[in-house]
Amino acid sequence: MKHALTLRVGPAVFRVGSPWASPLDALARLYSGYPDASDEPADFTVRLRPLKPWRRHVRPSIFITGDHSLADAAPMALAHGLLAAEMGMNLQMALGWRRHLLLHAATVEKDGRALILSGESGSGKSTLAALLGERGWRLMGDEFALVDLAGGGLWPFPRLVSLKNAAIEAVRGVAGEGRLGPLMAATAKGDIRHLIPRPEHVAAMDRPAPPTLILFPRFGAEDSAARPVDPAECFVRLTQASTNYVALGEAGFRALTGLVSSVPAVAIDYASGAEGIAMVEALWDEAR
Amino acid sequence: MQYRVEPGIAWLAHELGPMTLLYHRRSGITHMVSEPVPQILDALNATGPADAGAVARHLAAHFDLSAEGGIEAIVAARLEELAGLGLIRIGAA
Numbered sequence: 018m019k020h021a022l023t024l025r026v027g028p029a030v031f032r033v034g035s036p037w038a039s040p041l042d043a044l045a046r047l048y049s050g051y052p053d054a055s056d057e058p059a060d061f062t063v064r065l066r067p068l069k070p071w072r073r074h075v076r077p078s079i080f081i082t083g084d085h086s087l088a089d090a091a092p093m094a095l096a097h098g099l100l101a102a103e104m105g106m107n108l109q110m111a112l113g114w115r116r117h118l119l120l121h122a123a124t125v126e127k128d129g130r131a132l133i134l135s136g137e138s139g140s141g142k143s144t145l146a147a148l149l150g151e152r153g154w155r156l157m158g159d160e161f162a163l164v165d166l167a168g169g170g171l172w173p174f175p176r177l178v179s180l181k182n183a184a185i186e187a188v189r190g191v192a193g194e195g196r197l198g199p200l201m202a203a204t205a206k207g208d209i210r211h212l213i214p215r216p217e218h219v220a221a222m223d224r225p226a227p228p229t230l231i232l233f234p235r236f237g238a239e240d241s242a243a244r245p246v247d248p249a250e251c252f253v254r255l256t257q258a259s260t261n262y263v264a265l266g267e268a269g270f271r272a273l274t275g276l277v278s279s280v281p282a283v284a285i286d287y288a289s290g291a292e293g294i295a296m297v298e299a300l301w302d303e304a305r
Numbered sequence: 306m307q308y309r310v311e312p313g314i315a316w317l318a319h320e321l322g323p324m325t326l327l328y329h330r331r332s333g334i335t336h337m338v339s340e341p342v343p344q345i346l347d348a349l350n351a352t353g354p355a356d357a358g359a360v361a362r363h364l365a366a367h368f369d370l371s372a373e374g375g376i377e378a379i380v381a382a383r384l385e386e387l388a389g390l391g392l393i394r395i396g397a398a
Binding site: 256267 | 317319321322323324326328330333335337
């Protein structure tokens, strides 16, 4: 690969390579506040390849490959190269990470204890986590919760926060323009901008926290509602939210049963970001 | 029909309220079961290789069962399902 960059996010080191400079330049700018990982051995390699060699110059399209790849991944426009790099890093984690139980969830911390927000794309977990991160919470990550297989603690994975469509303005209003990446318009997921986590949250990316509350947010409901989720349902939901539960075998079973047996869970429906924040903070105060 | 549990620890059980999770070591599959399945597995563990009648008698000796006359049929059906899942084995040895 002509251009390459090594990045560390929490416990994972990525080497991202590409024949084009532009996606890596954008990535390097947004990750400039992260610790220097250039001498660290990479856990994963991400390659942003041209679809065909000649396509590097004519209507360039990026194809994501690496240590792990999806057979049916669609190519992306070079203008969305930053998004391709982020997706490539997520893909490596989702398919290859074995050192923690991985849950598709955002995590934030307050007073040394962590909140898990688990939901599918569109549930609003990234937006809630980004907004909470601007309100005195520590943003630990917006995409993956890393559950320690031995102790059950949560490890941060504070990659760039991926903001979509209306969430861009909502977060820009509180975080300002300076920590936002370039607008990538009309991607497969709509308009996307990335938010750089606050410097103090990046600096704390090696500091775990014990989980205290699990929330299953759902954005877009007409009426707000909160419903306790019993441990058995929580277990089923989190196996579905985990990318490596099956691969981890007995260690995954022990970690997940430990989590759902000791941490209360609530499903919340909310209609707006402000309402979601208010519900999260009220439930947090109850759980403490 | 005789059934038996495999020697050693074939599964890990974890109770979650009314449900019990069984992690089956051989397949790596997690099963979620409710009463009376954990009790049937415990009974089969206690009796050693046994048929549905013997397992039902063991359960009747330890629990206040109300399904008059139907216990053996229920136990037989559950044992067949558990064998189908690979959680227990068919045969005495």
